[in-house]
Amino acid sequence: MTARQHLFRLTALSLAAVILVATVAIAEDEFETVELIPEDKAGFTATHIFAPITGLFRGGPGFWYDQRRLKIETTPPGAVLDLFYVRKNFQKGYEQADAPVIVLLPSRIEAGDRDSVTIRAFLDGYKQQEISIRVRGNEEDIHLELEPLANTLIAVTHLYFAGRTALTFLTKEALTFRVQHREGGYSIVFVETGTSDEATAALSVIKDALLERVRSQQLGEDLVVRIELTPEAITQDVDLRQQQSQDPIRRLHSFTLNVIPPDGGAEAVRRTRAALARITGRQVSSCATRYDGVLHEQIEHSVLARARSPRGSFVDPYLRAAMKRLGEISPGGQVVLGDGTRFRTSIPLELAAAWSQAAEVRGYLVILRQLVDELEPAADQRNTLRGLIAPEVTPADFDAIVDRAEAAERLCLASAG
8 A cells, every 4th residue: 555545544534533523423412411410419438538549540530520421312212201310319309301311410529429310211102111320330321222012002993873882992912991980071091002103093083973082192101092072972971881802813902992872772773773674675776786896896805804793792783684684675585795695684594694794795885874874964974884894994095985986876877867
């Protein structure tokens, strides 16, 4: 290597070092800085006498007399830090900051032998972490790896039908929870549970005749879901019922909160039977089949199957009755599956077989639409239908699918006319 090349290499390395130092300096300039220094100093001890000598063996005089400085970071960043200065088991100072942060402490000579800083980190969706650092110790850079909460709210489904509401919360693990009654509604506290963006978004759009608003808030390691009832629901003095189950296929746990009227839904049963009796074969045949076909094409079969499989929900009796009525108004008293299989719903065994495969029964989505149209106000019909057949689909996506289905039906009617 020539002298010129050697000089060029040294210059490049020096420049890189300058850039690196500048980058670090800029990064540290972005840190919040807090001062955690007690007003009173520790008492005089033998350490003060021998500090000039012992400091020579521990990095020089600055070891004892320079101000202590801790740089604290967390992964993920942005955790809230509670910082406690403790001396002889008494709190001498407290500050709160957001990571990353630089904490200024007294010099080691001003601190007591047992002085310590307790760092407690909080971040929504993660377990709380706490460590303790001796003020006279050697630590300068503290990095806390936060562990995600063991349980997570994966999804939320909402169903309103015939004067009743069901909210189902799907989580990775079985839930530990408590339900608290409060003025105008309820709060559900899911212990040591985080939430997903999808679940938070699903909660934010929930609204029906009984629920005015549903919102969630992460409070440390707990997720709080607040339910506000409508004035109508408060007047009715609605009741809550809880139900837990497990989805072994998806390996998810579910917790369902049912909001029911004081009569237990007896009036809704009467109204539903009357509505089903008014539905005719003409309303579920001809061009209505185009509507049904688009829904089957646009909504994933697994989503339809999960929504319509018998699962002990309050809507199961209504849906079974709708399947039976579909057979009554269909040719030959039979419902037909996509593969051509036929079941006579007047026979209980065949009705049960058809209902267990409801997602594949042609015309079933149409009769559910007609039933919803008979029972619910126009403004609530789409949201109610979504809860019945595809609660996992977002309202916006469901609206787009139904728009296409209705357009296909109108086109068919125009051609027939």
